[in-house]
Amino acid sequence: MLSKKVEEALNKQVAYEVYASSSYLSMASWCEKEGLRGTASFLYAQSEEEKTHMLKIFRYINEAGGHALSPALKEPPNKYNSINHVFELALEQEINVTNQINKLVELSLVTQDYASFHFLQWFVEEQLEEEKLFRMILDIIKLAGKEGRSLLLIDNEIGKLREEEEKS
């Protein structure tokens, strides 16, 4: 049975994951309008992935005896200065999510909620992967910029990343 504290914190995490999904959707739309089709497709998939994170937590709350609450939607930004700006914001968002997950892990330990502690390990791993992915994309953008490669090439590289990730 979830303690009230853990239940509330998990419900907050549901809201963060919904926001992350909505924020990636907004970034995908901006990229698509800029003609960056590979990046848009990567970000649409990322938005879907955040939805699966949200549902994973949502379902767990009910399974563990709490009450999962569907959160209010907060509107994300919809304008960006550049592809670099998009991914800087994306990395910042992932770092924030990592910090929130870490706080949840800490709370589960303090409250001796070992089922939630166990459940959250998947997210600890996932955040490590997500931060790594976004840092890699920022490196690609930086490197391509230095080598004077076109935005189209960067877009193709980012577009291919999701396929490579799924194959590995």
Ligand code: FEO
């Ligand atoms: Fe579900 Fe990327 O945090």
